[in-house]
Amino acid sequence: MTRWENYLASAEKIIRTYDSHVPLHHFLKAFFKQHPHMGSRDRRWVSQLVYHYFRLGYLGKAVMTVPERIQAGTFLCETQSNEWLAFFRPDLNEQIGLSLEEKLAKIAPPGEAAVPAAIFPFINELSEDIDAAAFAHSFFVQPRLFIRVRNKQERLLNLLQQAGVAYEVIGRNTIALPNSTRIDDIITNKAWYEIQDVSSQQTGQLFKPRPKDKWWDCCAASGGKAILLKDLQPTVDILVTDVRATILDNLKKRFAEAGIKDFQSKVMDLTGSNLPTLVGNRQFDGIILDAPCSGSGTWGRTPESLLGFTADKILEFQELQKRIAKNVIPFIKPGGTLIYITCSVFKKENEEMVQWIVENSTLQVVEGGTIKGYHDGADSMFAVKLVKE
Numbered sequence: 439m440t441r442w443e444n445y446l447a448s449a450e451k452i453i454r455t456y457d458s459h460v461p462l463h464h465f466l467k468a469f470f471k472q473h474p475h476m477g478s479r480d481r482r483w484v485s486q487l488v489y490h491y492f493r494l495g496y497l498g499k500a501v502m503t504v505p506e507r508i509q510a511g512t513f514l515c516e517t518q519s520n521e522w523l524a525f526f527r528p529d530l531n532e533q534i535g536l537s538l539e540e541k542l543a544k545i546a547p548p549g550e551a552a553v554p555a556a557i558f559p560f561i562n563e564l565s566e567d568i569d570a571a572a573f574a575h576s577f578f579v580q581p582r583l584f585i586r587v588r589n590k591q592e593r594l595l596n597l598l599q600q601a602g603v604a605y606e607v608i609g610r611n612t613i614a615l616p617n618s619t620r621i622d623d624i625i626t627n628k629a630w631y632e633i634q635d636v637s638s639q640q641t642g643q644l645f646k647p648r649p650k651d652k653w654w655d656c657c658a659a660s661g662g663k664a665i666l667l668k669d670l671q672p673t674v675d676i677l678v679t680d681v682r683a684t685i686l687d688n689l690k691k692r693f694a695e696a697g698i699k700d701f702q703s704k705v706m707d708l709t710g711s712n713l714p715t716l717v718g719n720r721q722f723d724g725i726i727l728d729a730p731c732s733g734s735g736t737w738g739r740t741p742e743s744l745l746g747f748t749a750d751k752i753l754e755f756q757e758l759q760k761r762i763a764k765n766v767i768p769f770i771k772p773g774g775t776l777i778y779i780t781c782s783v784f785k786k787e788n789e790e791m792v793q794w795i796v797e798n799s800t801l802q803v804v805e806g807g808t809i810k811g812y813h814d815g816a817d818s819m820f821a822v823k824l825v826k827e
């Protein structure tokens with residue numbers, strides 16, 4: 439067997455045995471641990487082939503074999519000729535510079551080339567502002583890595599330059615990097631920056647905290663939005679909660695690295711009936727509800743999620759979002775703010791949720807909406823600011 443055939447065989451084996459309950463990058467890590475003879479170049483090639491397969495979404499899934507889909511994925515996702523494709527499909531390799539539309543016309547099964555639902559079957563569920571074709575096609579492109587610079591921007595850019603990283607400065611303090619950048623090795627001072635998608639950074643434009651405001655980041659996870667809030671207004675008095683104790687441990691580590699010391703944290707299940715006991719009689723100027731959701735706006739980073747998803751899960755997330763929103767809204771002061779955020783592209787989790795909140799509370803929409811990341815190699819999100827009467 440040639441090296442290229444070996445790569446295909448390994449990729450096929452991984453795809454056939456992949457257990458969709460585990461993130462693909464963890465599964466790949468475990469596979470390579472069991473195959474220590476594979477060097478870093480082999481691992482890179484095999485991982486890439488596997489990702490190319492998943493980046494196709496459902497395209498050709500019913501009629502193409504796994505090797506055919508890996509070849510099609512490589513043709514669609516790559517923009518420069520490569521030895522692997524030259525070995526199996528020299529005809530496609532020669533045409534790798536064609537536009538995506540031209541490539542789709544060549545490789546997609548009959549009737550699928552111009553149909554976004556052939557790639558992403560949940561098109562009818564999309565939020566109104568999302569361009570279905572652009573969103574479906576964005577699956578073929580690996581998203582970029584983004585950092586939010588907190589300080590020492592000039593020194594940070596010098597270090598990136600010295601490391602030969604092709605970066606792009608976006609706006610005042612956002613930097614886009616190739617996804618493979620080992621940023622931790624290049625910038626060792628963690629207080630200088632936060633890894634945060636540019637769309638996630640944009641949600642901060644809605645926060646507008648005032649000095650000494652009391653805020654609650656109620657689904658804080660490892661604290662991405664909470665750190666953004668503290669950077670916008672360091673005197674904010676913040677409570678951070680999440681249902682997972684382990685993720686709050688990550689938050690504490692990240693806060694310490696960012697030099698943020700004054701905050702309160704608590705493990706809390708927001709679907710429970712005991713919130714008044716856990717939160718007390720506090721009232722907040724602002725609540726960030728970055729809700730648990732399908733994560734569909736981030737699937738460009740985890741394309742394997744698309745094949746494991748079923749439409750009924752969208753309603754399940756909406757139910758969870760309603761329960762959480764209903765429970766936290768009473769803790770907002772009159773005149774206070776709710777920032778409702780998801781990293782979903784589905785209207786049931788986005789517009790329909792905001793409509794439900796307005797119909798079931800005294801909150802009114804002030805601003806916000808869909809944040810489209812698919813043209814910029816970023817995640818797509820939804821963020822709306824509501825104010826209580």
Ligand SMILES: C[S@@+](CC[C@H](N)C(=O)[O-])C[C@H]1O[C@@H](n2cnc3c(N)ncnc32)[C@H](O)[C@@H]1O
Pocket residue numbers: 656657658659660661662663664679680681682685706707708709728729730731
């Ligand atoms: C989208 S993530 C939040 C991301 C975070 N705000 C950030 O910027 O990094 C949603 C979080 O909601 C938490 N969550 C899910 N169900 C919950 C519940 N019933 N009560 C509280 N938190 C919950 C999850 O553990 C998860 O960390």
